Amino acid sequence: MKLIVANWKMNPQTVDEARTLASKVEHGLLVLNRADAETVVCPPAVFLPAVFHALHLVKLGAQNVAAEEQGAFTGEISGAQLSEYQIKHCIVGHSERRAMGEDDEQIGKKIHILLKLKIHPILCVGFGAKKGAAENTVKSIVAKQIRAATAGLRLTKDNLTVAYEPVWAIGTGKPATPAHAADMASHLRGLGVGRVLYGGSMDGKNAAHFAEAGLDGGLIGGASLKYEEFLKIVLAFSS
Ligand code: PGA
DSSP: OEEEEEEOTTOOSSHHHHHHHHHHHHHHHHHHTOOSEEEEEEOOGGGHHHHHHHOSSSEEEESOOOSSSSSSOTTOOOHHHHHTTTOOEEEESOHHHHTTTOOHHHHHHHHHHHHHTTOEEEEEEOTTOOTTOOHHHHHHHHHHHHHHHTTTOOOOSSSOEEEEOOGGGTTSSOOOOHHHHHHHHHHHHHTTOSEEEEESSOOTTTHHHHHHTTOOEEEESGGGGSHHHHHHHHHHTOO
8 A cells, every 4th residue: 555654854833733734634635535545644742642633544653763662761752652642653764863863773773663563664765875876876875774774674565664765855846756766666675675655855746756656655744744735645646
């Protein structure tokens, strides 16, 4: 099944806005009546309880999880705490977190914790690949990131979703070409990944091209904050 994930990042600023945005996505999905694409919203952690109560068809996801199961880790949120809100998906290794110093070892620990709790990890890869880099260089960067994050884990078609996110395309309004994203997706599938999303300036206008190119969905930042735009993306991936 196709997967469309809203990554709200550190937005919005009030709980009322978060609740309203979530309700609009929920209502829009109800009207669209499409059950063939799985839709997930990942709000800031502090808004998880409020958004949890606003969703029914739309699934609730998290943007991050601690690399330790419990203990003295100021400011962190454990996988078990996420489970309290029936979270079934969690983004890991987003480039914005890697840029803050998150490394492959921590990302690997997070994936293990999530799988233990039956929360589906969405692993972001592509960090470090420069715009215009040779296709083979990008392929070896993402392969290394997959190997490092899944060390000690038997990859199956179902236990990990990967989002290919070229950093230069994130928040720039300049997405990768669907052909490049599709090429990376087939490379990632060749490494044993079941489902590959594309992320980086996907919007209501270009989503259909990524769907046609064979991507399994999208990880959406900016466009997920405008519910109509986000719903267009969901529609583009619904058959
Ligand atoms: P964007 O962000 O859609 O705003 O480019 C995508 C992401 O960072 O996951």
